[in-house]
Amino acid sequence: MDVVALLEKARADGIQIEVVDGELLIEATRDKKHWLEKLRPHKQEILANLEGVDVDANSENVEEDHSCVSVNAYRTFPIHCLQGVVGEFVAAAAKAIGCDAAFIALPMLCCLARAVGNSRVIRLKATWVEPAILWAAIVGKSGSYKTPALQAVMKFLEKPQARAIAEHKDALQQHEEDKAVWERAYATWKQDKKTTEPPPSAPPEPVLKRFATSDCTIEALATLLAGQFDGVLVQRDELAGWLNGIAEYKGGKGSDLGHWLACHSGASLTVDRKTGAIKFIFVPRAAVSLLGGIQPGILRSAIAREHMQDGLCARMLFAMPDPRKVVWSDAVIDPRTEAAMTELFDTLFTLEPQVNDEGESEPLPMDLTPEAKATWVEYFNRHRAELVDLDDDLAAAWSKLEAYTARFALIFQLCSWAEEEAKSDIIDEVAMSAAIELSDWFGHEAKRVYGLFVEDQGDRERRELVELIRRKGGSVTPRDLMRCCRRFKTSKEAEVALQELVEAGLGSWEFDDHGGGRGQPTRRFTLVDSVDSDTNAVNPEEKPITVSVNGVNGSPKHLNGQSPGGAI
Incomplete structure (x- = not known):
């Protein structure tokens, strides 16, 4: 050259x-x-x-210096991958709450997966199908609006749940009347010593349809799933309890880990019980999506080495946006957008599985168009090539992202169908391309989050310092840093810390002459990725980008x- x-x-x-x-x-x-x-x-x-x-x-x-995994810059969540009213709602809710768009998008994806349930699967080839099952965690410090974000989306499952509860109440009342009739008929049959007729059958007790649950014990889940084919969403405001309890041994029964892994793939679930009228529960297709929030420090301790190796962490989709300054906003979600979102969910809930020759329900497979298949093959080959160069932990996550890409495409296609924009029996190239872009975003986010699991105290302090500087716009003077961070008692201490970031390749020094005005020139530290500090910018201004080549x-x-x- x-x-x-x-x-x-x-x-x-x-x-x-x-x-x-x-x-x-x-x-x-x-x-x-x-x-x-x-x-x-x-x-x-x-x-x-x-x-x-x-x-x-x-x-x-x-x-090359590979020591900075934990300070990878956060990338803006690609809202445009969520087409139609889904993307509109995510953007509007994030603006109204004041949280990052990812905090709305991940709950939305999980709720949409629950709406599809076991009605459909995507068929990549004859021997490979993927269900609409997602496990996601929004990671943020206390006060980062995780719970309001979850609540903003969960209402789309709470509305049909309220209707189901009302219907179940009526069904229970009818059941009591039917049971009284049956009891009289049974008493008459029992008194007739000469009858050869079988006894009258008792009316079945009505089952309450469940859209979501916070009870994450396997026995409770199995009981619930045995009564409904379309699956369920487990939603926890705090995932720490689930993570800490999943590998515990239950009085000689072993851990629940194997059962949970089966739920992630929509496989069969078998539970033996020592108490209760029913001793054996079998669920042919356990479709369980999982959603919750967790703080970074708690996630670090809850995952530990154990869940990095047992495959649990690899199955999680993470979003950990940088902490952000929140200011008051009068923004609200347009009622028309919310109504359209409700209608989309109601339409998805009308999807029915197919019935096989044995009279059993099973998901209807959706194949790929030739264009979508070509796009998938190109992605698959690229994704597999990337996997070769990753460490074991990230390689495991990469292999699961492959399946998630297909699952995203399935959900996107059915959302487009629900808005009368696409077919419901085949996956098109538009849905597949959006799924691939979203999966790539989750891959980058996995690299960021996995950095939490290997960082020491020094790494953690450096990451938190970088996050603080990003919140300040990506550029600070030593005096600025001293004033906003109690860790530094003098500007000299702050300058030493900033110099360490320069030496780590995370930024560079610049001299601010105040536009030629009065005063001594000021030494200012600027992050190399400061141009991306606004994580929700839609149309960023055309600003110069200054990059220290030696530093990176x-x-x-x-x-x-x-x-x-x-x-x-």
């Missing part, structure tokens, strides 16, 4: 390149961020050209090469 020619082309396109204090700085607007990718591989050659640096002498410093070293684990500020 002719570096001189490359630099000339970049500058001709308006890219500013300079060396400041031995660091290579590149300034580009968002529409020209592709130059960051072009210039990244030639960092050392560019430095050599601009300053006469001996490339060979510095080659030992080119090694192109580490793929830092920002995965996606954001303009992290591409170098």
Whole structure:
């Protein structure tokens, strides 16, 4: 590569390149961020050209730094993947509550999965089908609006649940009347010593249809699922109790882990009971979606090494947006949007499974269009190639994301059908492409969250410091940091901490001359990914991006090469 020619082309396109204090700085607007990718591989050659640096002498410093997993920048949740009224509601609810869109989107996806239930599966090939089952956790500190976000979406299951309870009340009253008739008929039959007729059958007791439950014991779930084919959603405001109890041994019965893993795949569930009238419960298709919130520190201790190895963590979809400053807003959800969302759920609840030759219910499989199949195959091959280079923990998560991609496509297709925008018997390319983009987002988020499980105290302090600076707009002076963080008693201590971030490749120093005004120039620290600090920006302004090439070293684990500020 002719570096001189490359630099000339970049500058001709308006890219500013300079060396400041031995660091290579590149300034580009968002529409020209592709130059960051072009210039990244030639960092050392560019430095050599601009300053006469001996490339060979510095080659030992080119090694990529993979130590910053836990401070990966948060990526904006791709609301556009949720088409139609679903995306509109997610955006409106997030704005009204003041939370990140992901805190609405994950509960919404789980509730939609519950609405589809066991009525449909996506068929990738004859021997591979995936059900509409999602397990998701929204991760945030106390006060980050996890519970209001859950409540905003759970109401779409609470409304049909209220109707079901009213219907069940009427059914119970009718059952009492039918039971009284049966008791008289049975007494008459019993008194007739000469009859050869079988005894009259007792009327079956009505079963209350359940849309969601907070009872996560396997025995209770099995009893519930045995009475309804379409599955259920387990919703917990705090997932810690579920995580801590799932692997406990139950008085010699073993742990519930195996049962839960069966519920994630929609497999059969068998439970033996020592008490009660029914000693044996069999559920042919245990479709259980799972949803809840948890704090980062509690998640770190609850997952531990055990659940990284047993496959439980790999099955979870995580969203852990950066903490954000919340200000008052008069925004509310448009009643028309909420009504349309209710109608969509009601339509999904009308989906019925097919009945096989034995008279048993089973999900109706939905195949892929040729275009969707081609898109899936391309994604599958790329995804598998990525998996090879991951560590064991992330590789496990990657393999489950593969299945989740198909499950997202199934849900998206049926949502489009419910809005009369697509067919209900086949998966199209639009649904598959949106599912792939969403799955890629969850992959990046898994890398961020998994960083929690391996970080030590120093890593944790560095991550929290980066999060604080992002909340301040991505740039602070040592004095700014001292004033907003009690950890630093003097601006000198704050400056030392910021310098450590520079040395870790997470930012660089700049000098603020106050626009040429009065006062001494101020040394200011800026994160390399500060351009992405507004996690819910819809139309970000065209702002210059300044990147310290020496500070980043192109580490793929830092920002995965996606954001303009992290591409170098």
